[in-house]
Amino acid sequence: MAYTNKAFRFGSFSFWFWILFVYILAALIWWFVSLERQNNEMSTLKLQELQQTDLQFAKKKAAILEYKKRQTTKFISEGLTFLALIVVGASFVYRSIRKQIEVSNLQQNFMMAITHELKTPIATTRLSLETLLRRKLDDVQQQKLLLSALSETNRLNILTNNILLASQMEEKTFQRENEKINLADLVETVVSDYKNRFPQRYIESSTDKDLFIEGDELLIQIALSNLIDNALKYAPKDSPVYVDLMDDDDTIQIKVSDQGSGVADEEKKKIFEKFYRSGNENTRKAKGTGLGLYLTKKIIEDHNGDIFVMNNTPGGSIFVIQF
Numbered sequence: 001m002a003y004t005n006k007a008f009r010f011g012s013f014s015f016w017f018w019i020l021f022v023y024i025l026a027a028l029i030w031w032f033v034s035l036e037r038q039n040n041e042m043s044t045l046k047l048q049e050l051q052q053t054d055l056q057f058a059k060k061k062a063a064i065l066e067y068k069k070r071q072t073t074k075f076i077s078e079g080l081t082f083l084a085l086i087v088v089g090a091s092f093v094y095r096s097i098r099k100q101i102e103v104s105n106l107q108q109n110f111m112m113a114i115t116h117e118l119k120t121p122i123a124t125t126r127l128s129l130e131t132l133l134r135r136k137l138d139d140v141q142q143q144k145l146l147l148s149a150l151s152e153t154n155r156l157n158i159l160t161n162n163i164l165l166a167s168q169m170e171e172k173t174f175q176r177e178n179e180k181i182n183l184a185d186l187v188e189t190v191v192s193d194y195k196n197r198f199p200q201r202y203i204e205s206s207t208d209k210d211l212f213i214e215g216d217e218l219l220i221q222i223a224l225s226n227l228i229d230n231a232l233k234y235a236p237k238d239s240p241v242y243v244d245l246m247d248d249d250d251t252i253q254i255k256v257s258d259q260g261s262g263v264a265d266e267e268k269k270k271i272f273e274k275f276y277r278s279g280n281e282n283t284r285k286a287k288g289t290g291l292g293l294y295l296t297k298k299i300i301e302d303h304n305g306d307i308f309v310m311n312n313t314p315g316g317s318i319f320v321i322q323f
């Protein structure tokens, strides 16, 4: 619904914009044609009034024709100035309204996604707790329900942290630590945490040697976790995810590779925008809010780093963090 709505809103804005633009252009052309006609009529009248016998006939005729020419030049230059102003103004209005519609659609998509993201873990946790309260269950079943409630509250925690952090980083109210981070330790810790949480998935890390940067360890952990979360989310359950730490010339790189759907070339930049999610909110199967990569990029840039995505072979994507 959000997608068709977006197409409709932008389509109808575009339609009326172009109608108005063509109308203004037509009015401008009509203004020029009528002024020029008036100019012609005036000079014809003046020429008719001029007496052939007048001693200064030739001089006066030349003056009338000269005046007519000057008027035409004046109309053309005024018309062109108006046209330039209209084109510049119209393209400014067009671009800003298009941007505004895009932002409001992204926010609408975000609201739909977040409602879903908040409701599902709350409903699941509530159901688990109600079942535990009402029925006498054996230890194994109890454990299963408790683990499910715990994992859902973890999801809620990550989501609220991402939202809070994104707004704090935007408002620059976040005070980040500046400590020496051993990236090899960090990668190993995050990957082993994921291995424990998703024992059925194949997640492998490779870190040749200790590599250090200055920054906030927790933030870098969040950035890396977002990339691994996505790799697990957007790649088939039986496909591997690799996290590699390496240094190349003067740069340190962390690469998260998956064999999933990959990212289309035209979306490789857009996916780092706030709330951006590929496809249609209703047909999208994977859960999410479109905040993860935006936040990750913000964190990495805040650490003077860079992040981008490349195609994996034969399929999937490689997200590269570069310091």
Ligand code: ADP
Binding pocket: 226, 230, 231, 234, 235, 258, 260, 261, 262, 263, 271, 272, 276, 277, 278, 279, 287, 288, 289, 290, 291, 292, 293, 294, 317
């Ligand atoms: P979310 O996952 O909540 O939608 P993100 O900001 O993390 O938000 O990602 C934005 C979009 O980028 C996703 O909706 C998805 O379409 C695309 N994307 C991110 N990571 C991957 C990946 N590893 N493989 C394919 N597409 C991805």
